[in-house]
Amino acid sequence: MLKRSEKINAIERDFRLNYHSVLLPHLKRMEFIRVILYFIFLICALALVSASVMLCWAFFNSASTEPWEYLLAIIPLIFIFSAHRFWELILNIILKKKLLNYILVPFKTFKADKIFDIPSIQLKESKIIEKYVFKINPERIDGVYRGVNIRFNSALLFDIVSTFSNGKRRMKIKNVFSGYIVEMDMNKTFSGHTILESHLIHTDESFLDRFKENYYEMEEVELEDPDFKKHFTTIKTTDQVEARYLLNPAMMEKLKDMESAFSRMFKLTDFRLSFLDKKVMIAMKVYSANNMLKLCSLNKPLYKQDKEICAFKDTLLETIEIVDELDLDEKIGTY
Amino acid sequence: MSMTMIIAGGAALLLVFWLYSTYVNVIKTRNKVDEAMSSIDVNLKKRYNILPNVLFLANKFMEHERSLIEDITKLRTSALQLSSGVHNVQDKINLNNEIQKKMNELFVSVENYPQLKSDNTMVQAMKTYTDVEEHIAAARRFYNAAVRDLKNVVQIWPSSMFAASMGISGDIPYFETASEVERAPINAQNYFN
Numbered sequence: 256m257l258k259r260s261e262k263i264n265a266i267e268r269d270f271r272l273n274y275h276s277v278l279l280p281h282l283k284r285m286e287f288i289r290v291i292l293y294f295i296f297l298i299c300a301l302a303l304v305s306a307s308v309m310l311c312w313a314f315f316n317s318a319s320t321e322p323w324e325y326l327l328a329i330i331p332l333i334f335i336f337s338a339h340r341f342w343e344l345i346l347n348i349i350l351k352k353k354l355l356n357y358i359l360v361p362f363k364t365f366k367a368d369k370i371f372d373i374p375s376i377q378l379k380e381s382k383i384i385e386k387y388v389f390k391i392n393p394e395r396i397d398g399v400y401r402g403v404n405i406r407f408n409s410a411l412l413f414d415i416v417s418t419f420s421n422g423k424r425r426m427k428i429k430n431v432f433s434g435y436i437v438e439m440d441m442n443k444t445f446s447g448h449t450i451l452e453s454h455l456i457h458t459d460e461s462f463l464d465r466f467k468e469n470y471y472e473m474e475e476v477e478l479e480d481p482d483f484k485k486h487f488t489t490i491k492t493t494d495q496v497e498a499r500y501l502l503n504p505a506m507m508e509k510l511k512d513m514e515s516a517f518s519r520m521f522k523l524t525d526f527r528l529s530f531l532d533k534k535v536m537i538a539m540k541v542y543s544a545n546n547m548l549k550l551c552s553l554n555k556p557l558y559k560q561d562k563e564i565c566a567f568k569d570t571l572l573e574t575i576e577i578v579d580e581l582d583l584d585e586k587i588g589t590y
Numbered sequence: 591m592s593m594t595m596i597i598a599g600g601a602a603l604l605l606v607f608w609l610y611s612t613y614v615n616v617i618k619t620r621n622k623v624d625e626a627m628s629s630i631d632v633n634l635k636k637r638y639n640i641l642p643n644v645l646f647l648a649n650k651f652m653e654h655e656r657s658l659i660e661d662i663t664k665l666r667t668s669a670l671q672l673s674s675g676v677h678n679v680q681d682k683i684n685l686n687n688e689i690q691k692k693m694n695e696l697f698v699s700v701e702n703y704p705q706l707k708s709d710n711t712m713v714q715a716m717k718t719y720t721d722v723e724e725h726i727a728a729a730r731r732f733y734n735a736a737v738r739d740l741k742n743v744v745q746i747w748p749s750s751m752f753a754a755s756m757g758i759s760g761d762i763p764y765f766e767t768a769s770e771v772e773r774a775p776i777n778a779q780n781y782f783n
Contacts, residue, residue, distance in 0.1 A: 495732045499727075
């Protein structure tokens, strides 16, 4: 693990102080909301279990029931998980609305933003996102760290695909990306374009698909660290020297740590970075049900959820540490 | 046309394609070394362009380091006289190492001049110099990777066959900067005293 900068340590210290002095009293006050939502969830769960039991009873009493039909009785039970996720999501929406700005106090300039938008052109140019037609940005946090603008966006991207079934052409909406996109505006301008990809889980969408237009412009980068190659399976660039300038040994260690930390914390399927012009873009693809910027769980009292809130803070810290690693605030080195 | 003819024709076509792709690979690898060398040249040029600014500032304050400044100036002049390309890599490596060593000495000496150390222009110049150094290090890594690939091509059959017939030699040195001081084992004790 690399040594953290003094600024990051200060945020960490302030966060701990802020948690006990400001956040904890708020969490205690808001505990009743969690209790109400948990109670509603329990009612839903009870209703679903009852439905399952009733179905079982109905099948049992029916003379013509096949053994496999008993499996249908399990369906209501599956919805219990969905109900849990739904009420947890509601709890997180309420908590974020009330508490997010208190949580972000140690981050100084960071705040929850009301304008949900990721610039589409930059997103497409970065080539770390699949082709998409429309997007939804449910939440966004932005702020400035060492003079670098940082924006965390949660995003759902959709594409319209055509399928053929029974000789008919049908249009279907396909979710191509769900996860988080971090944008960083730098004081440095990169002359080339460098992309890193960590295919944690193989997806049917191939890397080549996104590079059809100018695949030959980008070359594979062979780095000295074989361990880095295990973490990032694809490293492509239009400028070999610049790619190595960006991926210096310290940065490689940082990215490996970051990728491991995020994979451990969340169910990532893909982790991608793009360095282009004045922007660093990070795309973290997660399972749609997994909320990366989740604050609290529905099951535990809010005032006992310090670990969950710390995980939220760590997500932000791990990402903004890239600014330290690359000295993105420095205006020098722009060629 | 008999089946044998078709198979033989297909095999011949495959052989031609394989030979051509091996040939292309050899040429590409050799050109990559040239490209990598030119990126080193570009970055070294940037360093030589920055040096006068750093030396000018240092010269104003550092009375006791005049000989060191003069040495760096001489080295810079000799480095600028070297032509670009791969043919004089060893000279470039030697001069580069010498300049780097002297510059490190200069930056260590800056510590003894608090006025210079706190001078904004000097701080900025040092930062720019460090950034250029990082670019040189990146270019060096690219060059070394290209040289490694060329050495593989020249030494491993069948590409070695083409390389030999085209007179391509893998006898190009790696761009290593480690001076004797840098190579010496680090004594952690020194950092805790």
